[in-house]
Amino acid sequence: MTLPHPSQVIEQQWFARPAPEVAPDLIGCVLVRQLPNGERLRGIIVETEAYGPDDPACHAYRKRTPRNAVMFGVAGYSYVYLIYGMYHCFNVVTDQDGVASAVLIRALALQDIGSESAALSPKAQARLAAGPGKLCRCLEIDRSLSQVPLMHGQPLWFEHPVREADAEISSLELVQTTRIGLTQGVEIPWRWYLKGSAAVSKL
DNA sequence: AGTGGGATCTGT
DNA sequence: CAGATCCCACTA
Numbered sequence: 235m236t237l238p239h240p241s242q243v244i245e246q247q248w249f250a251r252p253a254p255e256v257a258p259d260l261i262g263c264v265l266v267r268q269l270p271n272g273e274r275l276r277g278i279i280v281e282t283e284a285y286g287p288d289d290p291a292c293h294a295y296r297k298r299t300p301r302n303a304v305m306f307g308v309a310g311y312s313y314v315y316l317i318y319g320m321y322h323c324f325n326v327v328t329d330q331d332g333v334a335s336a337v338l339i340r341a342l343a344l345q346d347i348g349s350e351s352a353a354l355s356p357k358a359q360a361r362l363a364a365g366p367g368k369l370c371r372c373l374e375i376d377r378s379l380s381q382v383p384l385m386h387g388q389p390l391w392f393e394h395p396v397r398e399a400d401a402e403i404s405s406l407e408l409v410q411t412t413r414i415g416l417t418q419g420v421e422i423p424w425r426w427y428l429k430g431s432a433a434v435s436k437l
Numbered sequence: 438a439g440t441g442g443g444a445t446c447t448g449t
Numbered sequence: 450c451a452g453a454t455c456c457c458a459c460t461a
Contacts, residue, residue, distance in 0.1 A: 283444070285444075291444070292444090293444080296458085299457080299458065300457085300458095301456085301457065301458085315444085315456090315457095316443095316454095316455070316456060316457090317443060317444065317445060317455095317456095318442095318443060318445050318446085318453080318454070318455080319443090319453070319454030319455035319456070320445075320446085320453065320454055320455080321445050321446070323444060323445085325444090338444060340444090365445070365446070366444070366445075367445045367446060368445085368446075377456095413444070414444075414445095415443090415444055415445070416444065417442090417443085435445095435446095
């Protein structure tokens with residue numbers, strides 16, 4: 235069992251910057267999910283989107299509500315919401331306390347996969363967390379995991395990239411473009427992904 | 438109290 | 450490209 239080296243875990247303070255700075259920095263980092271049954275799932279982040287204040291696509295654009303309240307709080311907490319009645323989306327709260335912003339984690343290249351999915355073909359495994367809804371299904375994330383601190387010992391946390399494991403990923407080009415699935419704020423180029431990764435949503 | 442739309446995904 | 454499916458924010 236590999237316990238994370240303390241310096242490897244990303245602290246909540248790291249997220250206390252504007253979302254459009256955090257989102258590209260998260261590409262190549264690792265998301266870790268500690269399941270209730272003891273299994274630990276890990277994946278390299280290959281696609282993110284930023285949402286911020288003065289951003290019409292942001293859930294917190296209009297005002298603070300019970301649903302979006304956590305986005306107004308301090309950085310390094312989870313924001314999980316239900317979309318289209320059937321999927322969940324997982325975000326990290328960013329920026330200073332009082333600034334409503336977050337980064338949506340859209341896709342992972344899975345490293346440690348759950349035992350249930352181990353029998354799937356490599357191709358199918360690569361698509362397991364390709365898209366925010368599938369990612370949450372794969373990592374068993376729902377709204378009960380909203381507003382929890384993203385730190386070691388919790389159900390979810392982030393780690394900095396490890397050099398060896400990262401060799402293949404780090405050769406890929408980081409692309410910045412517009413966000414997906416929106417009706418407002420369509421022109422804001424706050425989506426980042428690794429070009430050529432099989433796990434990026436909507437090729 | 439009623440309603441309409443949504444940061445998605447799958448199959449036709 | 451339609452359908453599944455349900456919470457929540459907004460209107461009255």
